[in-house]
Amino acid sequence: MSASQEQTLEPQRAAELLGRIEENVHLVIVGKEHVVRLAITGLVAGGHVLLQDLPGTGKTMLARALATSVGGTFRRIQCTPDLLPSDITGSSIFNQKDLSFEFIPGPIFANVVLADEVNRATPRSQSALLEAMGEGQVTVEGTTRTLERPFFVIATQNPTEFHGTYPLPESQLDRFILSAEMGAPTDAEAMEVLARRERGDPISQLSGVVDLGDVLELQDACLRVVAAPAIRTYIVSLLQGVRARPDVLLPASMRSGVYLQRAAQAWALFEGRDFVLPDDVKLLAGPVLAHRLSMRGRAKADEMVQALVASLPIPPLRQH
Amino acid sequence: MAALKLRLPASPVENSLEGRAFVFSGFCVAVLAIVLYGQDYVVPAAGVAATAIGHVVSYLGRARKRSMLGQALLASLVFAGLAYFLADSVLALFGGVLPQANFAIALVAVTSFDLKTRRNCYSSLWISLAILYLAAVYAWDYPFGILVGLWAVCLAGFWVASHLRRMGARLSAPPAALAAVVLGTLAVGLAGFVLIPQPTSLAPSPVVVSLPNFVSFKGELENPALPLVQLSGDPSGATSTIDLHYRGRLGDSPVMYVRTGAPAYWRGLVFDTYQGGVWTTSKRGFLEMQPYIPPRLLPPAPPNNLGTFVQVFRVLRPLPGVINAAYPIQSLYAPVTSLREDSYGTFFTPDLLQPGQTYSVVSYLPNLTANELKNEPAANAAQFIDPIYLDDGALSQQARSLALTAVGGHTATEFDEVMALTNYLQTNFRYSQQLGHVPAGRDPVDWFLFDVKIGYCEQFATAETLMLRSLGIPARLATGYSTGTYDPVLDQSVVREHDAHAWVEVWFPSHGWVPVDPSPGFSALAATQFPSHWAAGGIARLIPHLEIGAPLGAIGSLGLVAVIPVAVAIAVLVVFAWAWLRTRRRRGRGGTKAGPCESELLRLYERVQRKLGRRRAPPETPLEYLSGASPGPVLGVLEQVTDAVNEGAYAGRWPDPNVVRGLADRLS
Missing domain, CATH: 3.40.50.300 (P-loop containing nucleotide triphosphate hydrolases)
Incomplete structure (x- = not known):
């Protein structure tokens, strides 16, 4: 080599x-x-x-x-x-x-x-x-x-x-x-x-x-690829948001959070970035999280994740 | 021109049940203070009940949108409360005890039905604080501090429940720093406790004048209501005495509230004969009168009268049937079967005054300024029919010569003489409520003037009265209460046990009896004056209990000891400043401070958003905001700012100050 x-x-x-x-x-x-x-x-x-x-x-x-x-x-x-x-x-x-x-x-x-x-x-x-x-x-x-x-x-x-x-x-x-x-x-x-x-x-x-x-x-x-503390905060709050939804039977596992971060890192490479944006996380939340959630009744996991992503505040831009 | 937008930033809906419980508890604490100190029960009880219902209603409906009708109803209820307040306070229609507190309670009760957001909850808490303030006007004891502490706990609890929960944060503090703060505070408190002069027997410390002192104090006369006077059963009050060998207990409990247009001395019994350390009265006749005494039955207005003012007294504890009031009286009403007037112009009720009883008095306000009184020449003073007011037989030769020394050179007018003696007593003798016993066989006045040189109002007033008489100026001893704690906003005084007072009345032939107060820390000319509502002094008095220390005149008698509290305060300040500077320097060295460009860039980002007329929504990422922005000249800047913000916030690479400045220039 x-x-x-x-x-x-x-x-x-x-x-x-x-x-x-x-x-x-x-x-x-x-x-x-x-x-x-x-x-x-x-x-x-x-x-x-x-x-x-x-x-x-x-x-x-x-x-x-x-x-x-x-x-x-x-x-x-x-x-x-x-x-x-x-x-x-x-x-x-x-x-x-x-x-x-x-x-x-x-x-x-x-x-x-x-x-x-x-x-x-x-x-x-x-x-x-x-x-x-x-x-x-x-x-x-x-x-x-x-x-x-x-x-x-x-x-x-x-x-x-x-x-x-x-x-x-x-x-x-x-x-x-x-x-x-x-x-x-x-x-x-x-x-x-x-x-x-x-x-x-x-x-x-x-x-x-x-x-x-x-x-x-x-x-x-x-x-x-760098995932800033703000990104980690965002992912954790996303997982907590999923957990708090009443129509979720089986919440998102810790592994799903790890995967979400990793996938976002990979996605950032497509745009030649060496850091993750919350946009990456937003975009990948559905594909990474939806299939592993067990929902109550006829609720659609994918729609739930999309709704959550659209309403969850991103972490403050100011870090200090 | 852009339309002016006057809209508050959005406040989040308050979902925390614990937070709401704290808001309600804070209100309950304030209402408890009103109940304890204002002795008002009906409206507070109703208010607490209504507020409890309101909290439940608003918690259940917190997710619902506010309806126009509901808001209108709330607004009209608030105005109804305001109407009640005006009716009760200005017009006195309901005879409410504390109309302002009742209004605030009604306000909390009404708005508790609309506690939707965090801001609403805070408003409720602040109104509770206002209620607490209204109670503070009447409170004069340490337990009130407990109530304030409880309220502060409720505020902190709400903050924790609302903010920390929402941020998902947990309270944590470095244990070492926390321990240092706690121990440091304890040490400072301990140092203050040790170093600041405490009321001990014979300690020359007027600093304690306004502080609760019933712990170390024991009086021989257990007559808390009128502590200085020994009352007899005689309906004329003529056999009541003041014995300088004994003294009463002067605690901190309120004796009465006085709603008054002007702060004044509330005069009660008057004494004219002094023998062997005991004051008695010589005239024993009295007049039976109706409970309402109109002006025509009383002496006419003094020639130099400035006006009249009304006082309403509310008795808080059983009082002897003496009507304390500002002097001279124009008219008087007391809800009793009959009134008696003694020869000194003091009125009596047939029975004890009971808690809750009120009486009202209209008093003249004679113009008794220094300029006015100076017009009377000294020679006129003795033109007085009753020689009893010139009887100085009990005074020793030593004291007579002291009086002559005191007024030496100030004999032009009667007023000059009186003031010279008063000032002499105020500056050369110390005021203390902690006084030992008069030795057997020693005259109390001589003991005060030449042995201990420490005394309280009785000693000062007795000495001054007798010394004035020795100079040929008619004088007598007046007792009663000093003004008490006067609140110019409420036009109300709270009179406490320790406000019991004795002073001198001096005869000026063309002005009548003029009050003069020789006790250090009191104004020498004790005549009533209208309060200056707007002067700095008046504003300082808006803050309850600011005047913990003693008046300047009293501090003067302290000597070097008075420096100690100031020195402790300065030392504490210096230590705090040093600690603050140290942490600042350390922080600067550690480099944990945010780069200056971060704040500048984010401020610039906010500016761009303002310029675009739409703020970034919390769930929106900077890129999403950029794609939603309308095209225009600002868009180019927004693109670059967005890139910089992303790079900074998510890669930790904040731009150069020059870059930010360049972007800002482009924006403007």
Whole structure:
């Protein structure tokens, strides 16, 4: 590793790298700038992202395009009710030639993993996946194997009202740094999608624009973005605000506050800033907090968080 | 021209139940003070009940918007309260004890139905403080301090409940600093206690004149109401005596309230005969009269009369049936079956005056200034029919020569002589309420003049009366109460036990009996004067109990001891100033102070907002505010200021003063 690589990444350079990834992903994904940026934020923040929407809205395409753009290995786990934990982590099989057990790594051993329709897997398989997400390592047959960095999981999930789903428990939802909804495309976007697919699938021509080292540097730069005391105050009051809402059954965890700060740090890099603004926190509060809140009745967590963010005073500008 | 906006900044809705409880408690403390010291019960009780309901109503409705109708109703109720106040105070329609306090209580009760925001709660607390002030006018004891402390606790409690809760902050203080403050305060208090002269027996300390002193004081005469005089059962009062060998107890309890147009001496019994240390009266006749005595039954107005003024006396404790009032009296009414007038112009009621009883007196205000009195030549003084007022038989030869020495060179007019002797007594003798016993066989006047040289009003007045007589000037001893604590705002005096007083009445042939007061600390010419409401002295008296110390004349007799309190005060000030300077310097060195540009930049940011005509809402971030701003010449500056503010507040990089100045220049 040369001396220049050890130096910290300039915020401007980080913004430029991120711009390149974004641009590349948009070769495949039409529109959805916000969701794309959220997904990249999750990657830079070193977390994992949950995409929720109906089938066929481009969740898988986004995951694949992102994986290709950063040039890492990409594996996909199609979750079904009969998926076993060993199908995710891999298992040892007996090698007749050497008369020994040989470990065949599962799809989890990759830089970018797409866990498609994660809520169709049984809770047992889900927890195997989520353990790997939380610890960055898997334990198979008594041997602990570390996963290569960067390790980034994009899980997609169908809305829970669908048949044959096992909703993720709250503790496991809590492990995703943020969650986003793809949303239906506009008419113009739909026409653009059709136009691009006329001569085949554009993803086959997609190539990497940054390498894994750049991603690690971006993750490093993210940690060096300053979150001022005022920002911390703001996040804490936000969590307290959520706790005080009468329609919240399960309040926001401490981990969600940590994730909110980290995601805001990553988001600041997009604009070449080395400090977090309350605007970043406001923008990310919904994606980071909403999916892990358990609401009473039919109340919508996302709407509640938006209303809270709109009414909660930001900390005073004067620090002394 | 921009429209002038006269709107208060928004005050947050008060959601803290504890805070509201403190507001109500503060009001209750103030009302308790009114009940204890004003002896008023009906309106305070009703006020507390109504306020309790009002608090519940306004707490439940705090989230609701104010209705036009409700506001109008409240305003009309406030005006109704004002109308009551005018009716009760100016027109005296209801005979209220404390109309101003009742008005304030009504105000709190009415507004308690509308306690929505923090500011409303504070208003309620401040009105409670005003009520407390009204009670303070009547209070003269340490327990009142407890009430003030309780009110302060309520204020602090509300502050904690309202502000700290909202800020999400917790009270914390460095224990070492806290301990230092507590111990330091204790030490200062202890030093003051040790160093400031205390009332001990024979201590020459008039500083205690106005301080409660009943702890170390024991009198032989247990007649608290008229402490100086021994009363007999004689209806004329003629067998009552003053014995200089004994003295009464002079506590701090109020004896009566006097609503009066002018502060005056409230004269009671008069004595003309002195023998063996005892004052008695020589004339025993009295007249039976109706309870209302019109002017025609009384002596005509003095020739130099300036006008009349009314006094209404409210008795607070059982008093002997002596009508104390300003002299000379024009007319008089007391709600009793009959009145008696003795030969000295003093009136008596047949029974004791009971607490709650009132009587009213109209008095003349003779023009008794120094210039007026100087017109009488000394030779005229003795032209008096009754030689009893010139009887100085009890006075020793030594005292007679002392009187001659005192007035030496000031014999041009009667007035000069009287004032020379009065000033001589005031400057050469000390005033003290702590007096030992007269030794057996010693004349009390000689004992005072030549042995101890310390005395209180009786000694001074007796000595002056007899010495004036020895100079050929007719004089007699008057007793009663001095003015008491006069409040020019309320036109009211509170007269206490220790205001019991004795002074001298001197005969001036063309002016009648003129009061003269030889006690140090009192005005030598004790004639009534209208109060100067607007002079500095009057304003100083608006603050209750400011005059804890003694008058200057009395301090003069203290000598060097008087320096001690001043020195202690200066030392305390110096220590505080030193500590303050030290912390300032340390802070400056530590560099924890905010950079100067931070404040300048944020002030500039506020200015830009004012210029744009819309303030940043609390939940709005600077960027959101920027995107909501209307385009215009200010927008360019706002963009740069917003960037600088963001950079400063969230990255800790405040800009250079030059940058801020440049932006400010661009703005203007």
